[in-house]
Every structure is written in C-alpha cells, then in structure tokens.
Amino acid sequence: MLNGRWASMIFAIGLLLVLQGCVEASVQRMINANDHNGLAGYYAQQAQELRVKAKAWEMAAESYEKHSEPHGKTEPKQHAAHCRAIARNYLKAADEADELAGEHRAMSPTGMMQ
Numbered sequence: 001m002l003n004g005r006w007a008s009m010i011f012a013i014g015l016l017l018v019l020q021g022c023v024e025a026s027v028q029r030m031i032n033a034n035d036h037n038g039l040a041g042y043y044a045q046q047a048q049e050l051r052v053k054a055k056a057w058e059m060a061a062e063s064y065e066k067h068s069e070p071h072g073k074t075e076p077k078q079h080a081a082h083c084r085a086i087a088r089n090y091l092k093a094a095d096e097a098d099e100l101a102g103e104h105r106a107m108s109p110t111g112m113m114q
Contacts, residue, residue, distance in 0.1 A: 036108035040101045047097035054090035057083045 030038040061083035064076045 036104040040104035040108065043097045043101035043104065047094040047101065050090045050094035050097060054087040054094065057087035057090065061087065 027039070027042060029035075030042065061080040064080040064083065068076050
C-alpha cells in the first residue's frame with residue numbers, strides 16, 4: 001500500500017513538472033514570436049489565478065478569526081495575520097501580472113487582444 005502511494009505521488013509530481021515545462025515552453029515561444037496578444041492573455045490569466053489564491057488565503061484568515069481556539073504554539077490572530085500577508089503578496093503579484101498584460105497589449109500591432 002505504501003509503495004502504491006509513493007508511486008502515485010512520484011507520478012503526480014512528474015506530471016506537474018511536465019505540465020509546467022509545457023507552459024514555460026509556450027511562453028518562451030510567444031516571446032520568441034513577439035506574440036504580444038498571446039502574452040497579454042497569459043499574464044491576464046495569471047493575474048486572475050493569483051486573485052483566486054489571494055481570496056482563498058483571505059478566507060483562511062477569516063476562518064482563524066472565527067475559530068479562536070489556539071492551534072499549537074501560534075495564536076489564531078497570528079495565523080490570520082500570516083494568511084493576510086500571503087493574500088497581500090498574491091494581490092501584489094496579480095497587479096504586476098495585470099501591468100505586464102497591459103504592456104503587452106500596448107505592444108501588439110493592434111493594441112488590443114484578439
């Protein structure tokens with residue numbers, strides 16, 4: 001049973017690495033081809049995904065605040081503050097991705113996404 005879990009975990013990690021490599025290769029192809037519309041879409045999608053992650057961390061912070069019983073050595077308020085800091089970082093990254101999307105839209109031949 002344990003060997004099956006390890007095999008499944010190794011397979012999942014391998015698949016994740018392959019998929020990430022495909023995304024990176026796709027972005028590199030868009031850069032090489034000066035595909036600013038494609039890059040704008042990619043960064044807009046990244047911004048959207050980052051905002052979803054930020055919302056999940058904000059919800060975790062709210063959960064810690066609602067359930068005030070201690071979790072180990074850290075107080076719930078500290079957990080909530082930590083979660084909110086992560087959410088802020090994701091929002092900052094989303095704003096940066098939006099800026100990149102806007103820059104690539106401006107560089108596209110039509111100035112608009114197709």
